[in-house]
Amino acid sequence: MxxxxxxxxxxxxxxxxxxxxxxVFLREVTSLTPTTAQPLVSILIPLRNEEDNVLALIKNLKELSYPNVEVILLDDGSTDRTAERLQSSIQDNKAFTIIQGSPLPDGWNGKVYACHQLSRLAKGEFFLFIDADVRLHPETIQYTLAHMEAERIDLLSGFPNYPLIHKGVQLLVPMQHFVVWAHLPMFIANRTNHAAFTAACGQFMFFRKNAYVAIGGHESVKNSLLEDVHLARRMKEYGWTMKLLNISSLVTCHMYTSMRSxxxxxxxxxxxxxxxxxxxxxxxxxxxxxxxxxxxxxxxxxxxxxxxxxxxxxxxxxxxxxxxxxxxxxxxxxxxxxxxxxxxxxxxxxxxxxxxxxxxxxxxxxxxxx
Incomplete structure (x- = not known):
């Protein structure tokens, strides 16, 4: 003993x-001064049966202080009131576009195909993929762009803060942070292109468009159940710069509201x-x-x-x-x-x-x- x-x-x-x-090597996203540059950023959001998230999501996106943004939302075959609530909450706001997803082809993961469709309509120099349960601080884009430009990052990802919604859920969901902090060597992950040392979170994937297109976008991982990590690995394999930052002070995710989900x-x-x-x-x-x-x-x-x-x-x-x-x-x-x-x-x-x-x-x- x-x-x-x-x-x-x-x-x-x-x-x-x-x-x-x-x-030391997992930097805070707020460690740099927010950028004053204003390239077009496309925020791309797939939604499937997200009626409980729509109103808070749209309200949050309207509060972003970054001026040059387009928001494209894809209703991925929802059977609830997702589409209805999207229309009523967006109304005639020209920054927002709603599209109906096409039927899922054979060989594709549902979310991956939704993101692929979104990317084909996006006009921005940068693509930000988030989930419907994600909420952004008003200056999230400015802080993120500051790192993208200062460090020439082509994909920036991170794990959000997970607010207390359900005590049982809270026992496991934040373990995502712990597993990454306890096992991933950040010096290697953020300073080299070794694909084996990679973590990413699909709740916040901020791409430079030309890099995203060069690796084949979501189509290149179309049947993946872990598309965020697989996309991040492809970025490194193709020689692009991918970094993981601590974004929890600016990004929250109301992930899972029950133990079943x-x-x-x-x-x-x-x-x-x-x-x-x-x-x-x-x-x-x-x-x-x-x-x-x-x-x-x-x-x-x-x-x-x-x-x-x-x-x-x-x-x-x-x-x-x-x-x-x-x-x-x-x-x-x-x-x-x-x-x-x-x-x-x-x-x-x-x-x-x-x-x-x-x-x-x-x-x-x-x-x-x-």
Whole structure:
């Protein structure tokens, strides 16, 4: 038991150092002064059964302070009141265009095809793809363009802040931040074109148009269930500059309002996200079970036996999660639940892998994917 304790302490201390180094190379999007340049930016948004998001989305986009923008929204075969609410909220605002999506062709992922259609109508020098549940700070575009121009970035992406909507959802969704901070070497990811060291988030993908076109756009990943990462990898493979920034101070995403939708969404993406590698899935599950789940019963043992040293690993896991949560705007109280978050992550990865191995389809927004 004592050897396990020492091993945990070493791993967790290394993890704290790793988080500190990553914090240096994962820059805040607000670290530069907003640009005064005004190239045309196309904001491109696919919507499928998003009636609950439409009004807040349009209101938010109307509040953007960037003056040279076109917003194109695609209704992707919605069966609810999405189209009706789009029309009533936009009215005659000339900055907005609504289009009806074409039927989904064979071999295409639904969202990917919607984004492809949007890109073909966009006139901007820059393309910003966001989801319907994303909300932007009024100066988001100015700050983002400042980095695009100063650092010659061709694709800028990042993970939004995820506000507290549902406590169960909050236990898992912000783990996206934690996984990236805890595992991706930011120095390599943001300073080189090694495609293997890449993360991206489809909720915020800001492309330079000529780079997007050069890699074949969304058509080049038409059957992907993880198109954001695959597009980012293609950018690097073709020699374009892709960077991940901390955008959580300017971009929020009201992602998933129920555990059911969360489970379907994560199950669809997580196993694909690790390259459908059984070995990596088992190693990651074992790592999270040992490093982030096991410290909790170890702490209970330490309390019961009056050995406070055994409580330290759990406190270090909480500290790691708290550091990431603080940097990304997640409520700090959820750091204490890191064993539950780790358990949910392991469970959804196991479910995703099981479905893939058995050849079962993933369900998302009324469509089935394999």
């Amino acid at each position: 004592f050897l396990l304790l020492i091993m945990l302490l070493i791993i967790l201390c290394i993890g704290l150092l790793w988080l500190w180094v990553n914090a 969360l489970w379907e969404g994560f199950t669809k993406n997580i196993y694909v996200g690790i390259g459908q590698s059984k070995v990596l899935a088992i190693l990651l599950s074992g790592y999270y079970a040992f490093v982030y789940l096991f410290p909790f019963p170890l702490a209970i043992y330490g309390i019961v036996t009056f050995q406070p040293l055994y409580v330290i690993p759990y406190l270090l896991t909480v500290l790691q999660k708290w550091i990431v949560d603080r940097k990304t705007g997640t409520h700090g109280s959820f750091a204490w639940a890191v064993p539950i978050s780790a358990s949910l992550l392991i469970a959804v990865l196991a479910t995703s892998m099981y479905k893939a191995i058995r050849g079962q389809s993933y369900s998302w927004k009324g469509r089935m994917y394999t």
